Amino acid sequence: MIWLNWRQFRVQAIAAAVGLALFAGYLLYLxxxxxxxxxxxxxxxAGTTGCAQAAAExxxxxRNTLLFLAAGLGLVPVVIGVFWGAPLxxxxxxxGTHRLVWNQSVTRRRWLLARTAFAGLAAMVVAGLAALALTWAASPYDRVASDRFGTIEFGARNIVPIGYAFLAFTLGTVIGLFLRRTLPAMAVTGAVFLVVQFAVPxxxxxxxxxxxxxxxxxxxxxxNQARNLGSITGAPVIGGLQVPGAPDAWISDTSPLRTADGRTLDGKAFNACLNSPPKTGADGTFGDTAVCLSALDLHVDLEYQPSDRYWPFQLAETGLYLAAGALLTLIALRRVRRA
Known part of the structure; x- marks a missing residue:
């Protein structure tokens, strides 16, 4: 079975190895x-002002290069699910070539396990090595940016991509087993896994x-330390804040700007400060707008995860993907008896 699996999978394995080598070579340079x-x-x-400017530069x-690479790595599990899992x-x-194997001494379940184990392990190795290379290349940037919990960055660093790859592969395999047609299975796998990649983060x-x-x-x-102020709807919101004393914390939810009594800031007052604040000559990112808003005695309520929970989150999310993949494998083993 091992030799047969290699014969059937060797083209994909060689292509993945070449792509991984090119990707790793570029990441070494980067x-x-x-x-x-x-x-x-x-x-x-040398100083606080100079350090902030140097960090920003x-x-x-x-920033854009690493975001592009992280997004590209996020598509690797999709490719694995569509081109490796679904057609498998x-x-x-x-x-109808499955009948040849089933008429031998190999049981259906053993045949399925052998096929999925061989290609599934290859998928996890490819995704894991690619993530390891990107994590190494980006580590100095990640220390300065303090954004390891970012939606795109988190899913492209360390061990989470391994879980993604396993889930995508098993998802494609199960969908192919149910649909019994290659092209529809590939299309459904790609669509479903893209929904998963959006929903989980x-x-x-x-x-x-x-x-x-x-x-x-x-x-x-x-x-002035925030990244953005306001929205296209005109809502009194602020984004990109940091928890005092914990710049690496992941802020998962930020309330609108609120007055001292806990009410959401009136949109007219917010827009007045945003569009025509009193001229004070203040500097900073938002200048006079920041001074105008601060005079209203505002606050925001934050929900956040401390930075020391990064690895527990990595382990929890990876475990979630592995458990979902294992469940899909059990479903496939039950289904193959009636295939």
Missing amino acids: GMDIRDAHDAYRSRC FQGTY IARELEL NLVRPHLMPSERATLPMTAQAI
Whole structure:
């Protein structure tokens, strides 16, 4: 069975090995370049003002590149599910070649386990090595950016991609086993797994552990440290805040700007400060707007996860994917008896 699986899977394995080697080679070059830039950033970090400017320039140089690579790595499990998992059994059933094996001494379950174990392990190895290379290359940037919990970054670092790859592969295998047609199975697998990739970070991940809560007064300094203010709907919201004393914390929910009595800030008052604040000559990211809003005695309520929960979250989410993949494997073993 091992030799047969290798014969049937060798093209995909060789293509994955070549792609992984090219990806790792580029990340080696990028990682060394990031480390040189990080050394230069540290040498410029002589004072608080100079350090902030140097950090902003360092992050700006590599932010888009690393986001693009993380998003690309996020598509690797989709490719695995669509091109490795979905056709694995569906093609055999569609062409009828499974009957040749089932008429031998190999049972259906053993045949299915052998096929899925061989290709599934390869999928996990490919995703794991790619994630390891990206984690190494981006580690100096991640220390400065303090955004390891970012929606895209979290799913492309350390061990989570291994769980993603296993889930995508088993999902494709099960869908192919049920649909018995290769192209429909590939299409459904891609669509379903994209939904999973959206749903888990936004709907599941924030609830894997109970959140801590904090109230953050909206002083002019706090507002100027935010990344964005307002929204396309005109709502009184602020984003990109940091928990005082814990810049690496993951803020999972931020309330709208609230007045001292706990009510949401009136939209007219917010827009007045946003569009036509009194001229004070204040500097900072939002300048006069920050001064105008701080005079209203505002605050926001935060829900966040401390930075020391990063690895528990990595383990919990990876375990969730592995458990879901194992459940899908059990479903496949039951289904193959009636295939």
